[in-house]
Amino acid sequence: MPTPDTLDVVVLDKDSVADGIVRLTLARPDHDMLPPWEPGAHIDLHVGKPPALIRQYSLCSSPADRHQYQVAVLREPAGRGGSSYIADELEPGDTVSVSAPRNHFVLVPSPRYLFIAGGIGITPIVPMIEAADAAGADWTLVYGGRTRTSMAFAHDLLEARGPRVVIRPQDEYGFLDLDELLATPTNGTAVYCCGPGPLLDAVDAASRHWPTGSLHTERFAPVAHPAPTGEDSDFEVEFAQSGVTLTVPANRSIIDVADEAGVPIVYSCEEGTCGVCETAVLLGEPDHRDSVLTDDERRTGDRMMICVSRARSTKLVLDA
Template identity: 60%
Template structure:
């Protein structure tokens, strides 16, 4: 079962960096949109059945529009090409969400690490922590200055709290310098391409940062999502019904074939729509949403990609 959709339209499209388009989405005839908080994202339902997740990068207090920024990805799966080449003002754009699996948590201070288009969820976070009066620092990397969305505005607004690191000028972000020594009371937020996220996780683990000090957001399947798969049983607690999940099928697939309606969207472990409570059994997490602490708790899993470590799971369905 798909999540309910908002019927929005593209009011305006604007280039905000080389290869980056800002979309201004509004309700037909005006109207107030559902609330959201920094870190939230929406799904855009594009042509040909494409569904893609994009972080909201506007002002949460502005309930008249949703702003998302889309990077053209020549090696992508068609979503960004559709946005850049085919979307035009006035076009209807079904939207699902907002959802937030990258929330801004209270902390004494913040370190933000952005790589390229990964700046988008951090933009409203910077405004929020500034309003709170919390100290923070942003280290922002990209291929070139011209490719870095919102760069002039961020520098003008926040000054030297923004450390600008274009790769053609300074090389890759020096994560050892930023993360090599744990800083008590610091929440670290990192968003960008997979190599950046994996490197940040690796450096934080090696340096001994506290669990969940580092928070990352992925919009692509985790590298471990393709690990070996085995068959297992799923028991539905509401009815006691047991279904067999073969090695080559997902829990979501099997539930759908059995007529069990569950909300879903991306079907690759990135959006969080199909998160389901686990009552018994040990999940084999393969999503890109849950934190390490949430994974360790075993309380929920994303049934579109995650599996069982044992022979059986009991789900709150």
């Protein structure tokens, strides 16, 4: 089962919001309400001819508007074809399938927020700013990109939010000065960052002296984990609901062997970034290799992303 439950939506509009970035407005064909969501959520978009490509995009519209979803898509010529199809072939009036929203980038209540966005990473931040405003929180956005014309929503954010928004195109200012921005830890400030991997790595390094739990990030690509100290080993996985116990060889994933054996597993990215395959761990110790769970969630060890993660123990019992 490589895809989650989906619903069909119609492309109401497709417009350009920056160089190489298009915004899709999606709605039910009957104009009924869509599933609810909160800032930070994303959807799977199924595009192209069968077998469809499945791509995850953050919702950038208002959660208060239950009649439409909006996503912004950066055309990546060197990608796997999903963004190119959306940019070049998808048109208003076309029907596509989407998943219900999922959220691994939840906006926690806080009196103050520092939002840091890089490029297309602005998309989940836009509804977060709306929510922070509605809650009466203090906030600042620092937004970097290659050029002004490549930065989606930059003009609208400046017009609507004024001095709280700091726009820093790289061709005018160079790279964001994260050491200065994060020099002084501030209690009660939640730092939210989304963008390319190098930006997230740099923000993580520059904020390590901040209180634990201050930094919240979302990645579009899998994080690079340290190489294992030894070779991967075989281990057993018992799927409690299915009543099946399988051996996972060193060179295969849990999803590979489960899918082959007909265990009903739902998954999507197979990179440990989307969170679709999150599975409860009933017994055993996971070896986490995903880019979704927080350090605290990994220490708890009660769930794992079975597309990339393995086992430290000789056996895992999963609620599947």
